[in-house]
Amino acid sequence: MRVRDTARMRWESQPSTKPTAVSPERLSSVDRAFLNMERATNPMVIVALIVLGAPLRRARVRDRLAARLLAHRRFRCVPREGIAQALWEPFEGFDIDDHVLAAALPAPGHQQALERLVGELASEPLPQNRPLWSFHVVERFGHGSAIVARIHHCYADGIALVRILLNLAEEAPPPVPPHRPEPTAAPARPAIAWASALPEALQDPRRLAEAALHWALHPQAAATAAREAAGLFEELGRLALLPDDPPSRLKRPLSGIRRVAWGAPLSLEEVQTIGIVLGCTVNDVLISTLAGALGQHLAAQGDVIDGVTLRATVPVDLRSRHESAAPLGNRFGLIFVDLPIGVRHPLERLYQVRAAMRALKGSEQAVLTYGLLATVGSLPRPLEDFAMTALSTKASLVASNLRGPEAALHIAGVPVRQLLFWVPQSGSIGTGISILSYHGRVQFGVIADRALIADPTDLIARIQKGFEQLVLLVLLGGAALR
Secondary structure, X not given: OOOOOOOOOOOOOOOOOOOOOOOOEEOOHHHHHHHHOOOOOOOOEEEEEEEEOOOOOHHHHHHHHHHHHHHOHHHHEEEEEOOXXXXXXXXXXXXXXXXXXXXXXXXXXXXXXXXXXXXXXXHOOOXXXXXXXXXXXXXXXXXXXXXXXXXXXXXXXXXXXXXXHHOOOOOOOOOOOOOOOOOOOOOOOHHHHHHHHHHHHHHOHHHHHHHHHHHHHXXXXXXXXXXXXXXXXXXXXXXXXXXXXXXXXXXXXXXXXXXXXXXXXXXXXXXXXXXXXHOXXXXXXXXXXXXXXXXXXXXXXXXXXXXXXXXXXXXXXXXXXXXXXXXXXXXXXXXXXXXXXXXXXXXXXXXXXXXXXXXXXXXXXXHHHHHHHHHHOOOOHHHHXXXXXHHHOOOOEEEEEEEOOOOOOEEOOEEEEEEEEEOOOOOOOOEEEEEEEEOOEEEEEEEEEOOOOOOHHHHHHHHHHHXXXXXXXXXXXXXXXX
């Protein structure tokens, strides 16, 4: 099935989208890293899906985006590699109708058809001749409609993207004024500043001089930064010694063709209750359920899983409270989480995950990987390719876990039924799992290269069944096994 974009229509009542004159801005080294990670088999595009409970016309979505999304001038810009640095260049020919498109599903327009559409869009790179984002509006999906958003990772990370999407809802706070400069607050932790100071200095030496002057005038902060820098070097040694993930079908060469699936949401209250009864966090329960389902899926495909542990890279938000108001850019690190897929008993697997997650508390892995991303974003592209390939061998999948809004949302008066998102994978990784809570429910979504997981609906079904088994164990008194 191919996407069928309708002819663009112009609306006399549309908000003005004529850009004002602005000067180019420099991409941060982390944003530049994601710009250069783009591969034919791994587009660096974050994909989000909004499922709505009633039909919604493309024109209304377009007007809402014009009023709220374009308040951030980055969405009128194209990232360009310059001689000395990458820049956000204002796009003179910007037309919002190039970015807000209509798509149709073949009858009867069920979830499988929408999954195929999302997978097809996720497989296609964004057009390079204009700003790197698009929204496809499926005006009729079941009894409602759906919106598929694609934004290149260099514009924003998954955490920022969710905030951007939430800003489309009536319940969101008023958008920032058009073309206001993005906040550039100082990092809350000295270690984060230290981790990014060197790569930023490679692009602009004045930044290193400013940091040195700041620490000279604030010796206590400098001492704290030095201690945390030592911790980062220690963490770097541990990361360097991590062995490559064991062979599995998740390590096969990528085809570049994506498959997407999602299932019925889990009750967040049930997940929380299970965690309380078993002495675990909500994250422990969800990650353990994922590990069990993944092991069962791989075993069913012929992989030997007994005693096998795979790793997932998990994004961690590094924004301070002040920075949480800044919706754009990439401000996250990665942690490597062990998934004991070879442990078959749900409770034993859960407590292994709990132990692994507790061991990561207080770890500097997230800050360290943020610094590494900033560093590779300052390197020539061949060196960046080498660094990212080496890093991707240490994990088999990406697992993103975000907390969404607790209250129900509406866009242009239409209720939001489901929210899903998928972050891109890099290097040789071709499997992504998203976990997002919204309105008292937890939604799992799977995106995978067809060569790795041909039928992601099987994995989704095993996730749901695995959670049901855990609930049954608790009801039967399995908590006594702690």
